[in-house]
Amino acid sequence: MIVEQEELEPVLPGVRLYTVTYDSQGLHVKAAMAVPDGAGPFPALLYCRGGMREIGKVRMERISQMAAFGYLVFAPHYRGNEGAEGRDEFGGAERHDVYAAFALLKVSPWVLADQISLYGFSRGGMMALLAAIECPGFHSAVIWAGVCDLFLTYQERVDMRRMLRRVVGHPVKNRQAYLERSPVYRAGEVSCPVLIIHGTEDENVSKTHAVKLAEALAAHNKPHELWLVEGAAHLFDSAQIREYTVKMFAWLRRTNSLSGAQADRVDRVDR
Numbered sequence: 001m002i003v004e005q006e007e008l009e010p011v012l013p014g015v016r017l018y019t020v021t022y023d024s025q026g027l028h029v030k031a032a033m034a035v036p037d038g039a040g041p042f043p044a045l046l047y048c049r050g051g052m053r054e055i056g057k058v059r060m061e062r063i064s065q066m067a068a069f070g071y072l073v074f075a076p077h078y079r080g081n082e083g084a085e086g087r088d089e090f091g092g093a094e095r096h097d098v099y100a101a102f103a104l105l106k107v108s109p110w111v112l113a114d115q116i117s118l119y120g121f122s123r124g125g126m127m128a129l130l131a132a133i134e135c136p137g138f139h140s141a142v143i144w145a146g147v148c149d150l151f152l153t154y155q156e157r158v159d160m161r162r163m164l165r166r167v168v169g170h171p172v173k174n175r176q177a178y179l180e181r182s183p184v185y186r187a188g189e190v191s192c193p194v195l196i197i198h199g200t201e202d203e204n205v206s207k208t209h210a211v212k213l214a215e216a217l218a219a220h221n222k223p224h225e226l227w228l229v230e231g232a233a234h235l236f237d238s239a240q241i242r243e244y245t246v247k248m249f250a251w252l253r254r255t256n257s258l259s260g261a262q263a264d265r266v267d268r269v270d271r
Helices: 060-067 095-107 123-134 150-156 158-167 175-180 183-189 207-219 238-256 260-270
Strands: 002-008 015-024 027-036 042-048 072-076 111-121 141-144 194-199 224-229
Touching: 015 060, 015 095, 027 060, 027 095, 042 060, 042 095, 042 123, 060 072, 060 238, 072 095, 095 111, 095 123, 111 123, 123 141, 123 183, 141 238, 150 158, 150 175, 150 207, 183 207, 194 207, 194 238, 207 224, 224 238
Parallel strands: 042 072, 042 111, 111 141, 141 194, 194 224
Antiparallel strands: 002 015, 015 027, 027 072
16 A cells, blocks of 8 residues: 655656555565656566665665656665654565565556566565565566575675675574575475576676576576676676667567567667
8 A cells, every 4th residue: 555655857868757655465565666757557567676774775766767768666665664653674574575566566557467567686686586486476687696595695785794694694593594584495396488698707796696596597497597797796787788688678568568669669769
């Protein structure tokens, strides 16, 4: 249920921006939403942000760029962020903020209910994959530099261990909490095609996450593609972002079977 919706100043011509307050498990949580000009309905992209608190916040410029491809983009901030109620547990209960957003999109008059896809960046990869497992009905999922194994994150990111022990617990003493946040071990339950985009020089989330996810999906005969981008870091440079965003939407267009008018719109942006 949407509690409040406020229109914001646009940052890109042809794209409207909103802050949305909605209900998730009885909490009022917040999201950013970017909507292409026009009456719709549009295919939708449920954008799962990375980071935590001030790190990895939703950028209005980025979701506006994505909406320019003809998609409504809905980006939950997760509970405990942007003044919302509750507490961000790094893949814990706030995953329900993504599930509640999916329920909202399915009944929105602006959205084509059978063409809702997921996008997860960094920590958001974990959130998007969990949604693809626990909420059947997504058309596809894009995992960009995404976390898929929290045990591996704890091993690789010494700088994050203190936060992880505080929020999630120790991976030995609290093994179940790490398993619940590691969708690679539930790849057989993923309910939609997956596109994996990852830089080979990513020092924040190693390419091992992408390779492990691709191998796990292949082992369960789940449709997927793995695009390893040679030389790319965790944050792609502007040219890489442009190139792979265009390629990503071309992939979404192929998997989503958009109507003629929507496909035309994406083609214009591609060029």
